[in-house]
Ligand SMILES: *[C@@H]1O[C@H](CO)[C@@H](O)[C@H](O)[C@H]1NC(C)=O
């Protein structure tokens with residue numbers, strides 16, 4: 554009888570309010586993603602399942618716009634089957650030093666949950682092989698409201714210098730948009746031989762503690778059993794952005810396990826795993842969360858007691 558307690562529907566509603574509005578940001582290096590790769594239906598299906606978990610997903614290592622067109626058609630065609638969102642993309646120009654290795658940064662986002670409100674290509678010469686293409690987003694569904702994403706797929710040979718220079722990008726974009734809610738994300742190669750512990754003193758994103766590294770050094774963002782490196786990272790600037798992040802939500806998404814794929818099939822898509830983080834929804838003021846937990850716990854206890 555206790556489960557008919559009037560508190561239970563209220564409890565379920567509250568739980569839904571908290572979880573339904575969580576907002577996921579992801580970053581994925583889809584190694585050499587071009588039209589030919591996107592035309593492989595098995596690869597496309599895996600990429601689609603990864604992207605459709607996210608409110609905003611950064612794809613790195615995209616070689617042509619045809620691949621993204623194919624992915625978007627596929628994502629939007631499935632509306633109603635996986636989810637009911639429409640997806641749109643914003644892409645950088647083709648970036649790189651060598652005509653045989655030019656790549657785009659592409660953000661794919663859910664139109665219903667977030668607006669793209671600005672884009673900015675970092676242009677300082679001789680600083681990055683693929684200079685960050687910053688995008689500002691706005692969403693009334695999340696506590697933080699307005700935030701800037703700065704992608705980096707670093708050149709492994711100069712990862713230390715490039716990660717360090719993200720600080721200069723931070724200064725530029727935070728000034729441009731009067732917004733210090735900045736998140737850096739992507740395959741930084743920030744581990745193993747490319748970035749050692751001793752290198753860190755030369756990286757301002759490490760030495761300045763206003764930047765928070767959400768993906769820890771122990772995380773393995775590679776698929777191969779032979780490598781154990783935290784190459785892909787998410788870093789946020791400032792206290793207010795940290796408060797808007799769900800604690801411990803930043804992690805690698807091991808789709809090889811979740812989708813139960815053989816390693817060899819997963820490696821056909823990429824050797825990297827996606828990383829992701831969840832932001833708090835705006836459904837409730839952040840301060841209300843502990844109170845809500847208290848109410849929920851007491852509602853559960855009371856339902857049990859009245860069931861006895
Ligand atoms: C999408 O919306 C349709 C119609 O409103 C509904 O029948 C379907 O269950 C929804 N799909 C998902 C995955 O939420």
Ligand SMILES: *[C@@H]1O[C@H](CO)[C@@H](O)[C@H](O)[C@H]1NC(C)=O
Pocket residue numbers: 665666667668691692693694
């Ligand atoms: C996107 O912007 C429009 C126009 O300003 C606004 O009405 C809408 O609520 C915004 N969407 C989100 C998810 O914040």
Ligand SMILES: *[C@@H]1O[C@H](CO)[C@@H](O)[C@H](O)[C@H]1NC(C)=O
Pocket residue numbers: 731
């Ligand atoms: C910049 O943002 C701060 C805090 O959000 C605000 O107080 C200030 O008025 C803004 N400045 C400009 C020039 O918009």
Ligand SMILES: *[C@@H]1O[C@H](CO)[C@@H](O)[C@H](O)[C@H]1NC(C)=O
Pocket residue numbers: 761762763
């Ligand atoms: C750390 O970065 C912040 C930007 O948030 C800046 O204001 C501050 O001066 C930096 N601190 C040092 C020691 O460079």
